[in-house]
Amino acid sequence: xxxxxxxxxxxxAELADALAAGEVTSVELTQAHLDRIAAVDGSAIEGVHAFxxxxxxxxxxxxxxxxxxxxxxxxxxxxxxxxxAVKDVLTTEGMPTTCGSRILEGWVPxxxxxxxxRLRAAGLPILGKTNMDEFAMGSSTEHSAYGPTRNPWDxxxxxxxxxxxxxAAVAAxxxxxxxxxxxxxxxxxxxxxxxxxxxxxxxxxxxxYGLVAMANSLDQVGPVTRTVLDAALxxxxxxxxxxxxxxxxxxxxxxxxxxxxxxxxGDLSGLRVGxxxxxxxxxYQAGVQARFTESLDLLVAAGAEVVxxxxxxxxxxxxxxxxxxxxxxSSNLAKFDAMRYGLRVLPEGVPDPSxxxxxxxxxxxxFGDEVxxxxxxxTYALSSGYYDAYYGQAQKVRTLISRDFEAAFAQVDVLVSPxxxxxxxxxxxxLDDPLAMYLxxxxxxxxxxxxxxxxxxxxxxxxxxxxxxxxxxxxxxLADDRLYRVGAALxxxxxxxxxxxxxxxxxxxxLDRREGASA
Ligand code: GLN
Numbered sequence: 001x002x003x004x005x006x007x008x009x010x011x012x013a014e015l016a017d018a019l020a021a022g023e024v025t026s027v028e029l030t031q032a033h034l035d036r037i038a039a040v041d042g043s044a045i046e047g048v049h050a051f052x053x054x055x056x057x058x059x060x061x062x063x064x065x066x067x068x069x070x071x072x073x074x075x076x077x078x079x080x081x082x083x084x085a086v087k088d089v090l091t092t093e094g095m096p097t098t099c100g101s102r103i104l105e106g107w108v109p110x111x112x113x114x115x116x117x118r119l120r121a122a123g124l125p126i127l128g129k130t131n132m133d134e135f136a137m138g139s140s141t142e143h144s145a146y147g148p149t150r151n152p153w154d155x156x157x158x159x160x161x162x163x164x165x166x167x168a169a170v171a172a173x174x175x176x177x178x179x180x181x182x183x184x185x186x187x188x189x190x191x192x193x194x195x196x197x198x199x200x201x202x203x204x205x206x207x208x209y210g211l212v213a214m215a216n217s218l219d220q221v222g223p224v225t226r227t228v229l230d231a232a233l234x235x236x237x238x239x240x241x242x243x244x245x246x247x248x249x250x251x252x253x254x255x256x257x258x259x260x261x262x263x264x265x266g267d268l269s270g271l272r273v274g275x276x277x278x279x280x281x282x283x284y285q286a287g288v289q290a291r292f293t294e295s296l297d298l299l300v301a302a303g304a305e306v307v308x309x310x311x312x313x314x315x316x317x318x319x320x321x322x323x324x325x326x327x328x329x330s331s332n333l334a335k336f337d338a339m340r341y342g343l344r345v346l347p348e349g350v351p352d353p354s355x356x357x358x359x360x361x362x363x364x365x366x367f368g369d370e371v372x373x374x375x376x377x378x379t380y381a382l383s384s385g386y387y388d389a390y391y392g393q394a395q396k397v398r399t400l401i402s403r404d405f406e407a408a409f410a411q412v413d414v415l416v417s418p419x420x421x422x423x424x425x426x427x428x429x430x431l432d433d434p435l436a437m438y439l440x441x442x443x444x445x446x447x448x449x450x451x452x453x454x455x456x457x458x459x460x461x462x463x464x465x466x467x468x469x470x471x472x473x474x475x476x477x478l479a480d481d482r483l484y485r486v487g488a489a490l491x492x493x494x495x496x497x498x499x500x501x502x503x504x505x506x507x508x509x510x511l512d513r514r515e516g517a518s519a
Pocket of ligand 1: 136137138139161162181182183184185186187214325441
């Protein structure tokens, strides 16, 4: 293992400590991650393909500035100089933002998303933009117009979605930290199937300004990391009130890092944990269920009281989501009209095309099948005569799901379930079966509908296939600190058992396309 690769296996907190101790520079760290990206990311045909765009120059310039600040004795934050990857649905000034879609190919935003601006102000070099299902629609990253990302645990398998790029980048040591977005599970489910930590914060807890919206009432930005503490550090850095987002919560975040540190001591006495009856059993892979039960035992050993809690309306969450989400998406995607930005396709054989004709040709060429499917679904659900029957009904179900959460949180402090019903499936396995694809989000969607926060923590490998399993913790809105306390306690118990974090197998040689690299 080269010295460079060694730095890439450290956690963000360890890297920040090493920077503070003067053991390494940000330029060295950033270069080590750029080297790793060059060595394993390859293309969509082979390699992890976590990145759609790598900004080596920009990242190294930010790293040099970070080193200068530190030399002058004034680092901006604890994480100053630690590199990060950003999902390609967040706008980045001067860096392409495609949302995994052809329709935004070549678009370079004139502004930074608030979370990106906060990363830059905090001194984190941005390595690049990560791959995703087109407009964040999917659970496998196979709906990216630029080809799929592969799971570092098994390159023939999907890394989950829509944020498979961010999760795979972190799992494959291409980045110590990443940002994702979660509308129905797109941070937590990829986290589960790649053995990484993923957090969907409370709705309104992290700014959505500059997040290209799929479904505004469900979308949240959140951290993707290898440890619970790293997630807390990143969450505190990007979270908190933003006057540019009208849904942003105007109150300070709870002490997330403090909660993670407290949890890591392994003491959960006094904590009441509710196992959601409806989020287990039939449809959940045996190895997923086994790791889940084992994690529950560890929580009990840490002093928590575990009870079963029923949330009867959760069985309708998926159906409600697939009415509400396409409805909002169909309205959001109307702005891609070929007039303002991105792709413009002129219809063939039409000498003097109207704006409508250009729009039609552009959308036909620019949007993929899944996006078209959801625009049609959403437009139908919102059309006059059907609005009450579909959209109105789904909103009522959404209220009932929020009430289930309220009733549950009157009895327990957190709710738990497996994050995803199965481990990573094979590339192509569910691509032609939208319903099978949608079922991956069974356990993650209720949190988005109710706006409550959730975390997925690696819970080990399923016995039957040796692939990562995620353990989900849900907390009441604004109590994100509970996720970190419980997550860190579970992680500490599991790491003690495994002798450290989960480590994917070495990636095969021959992915390195750099000049002089041995193939
Ligand atoms: N997989 C879900 C969907 O396809 C969730 C996506 C997301 O959270 N962005 O809509």
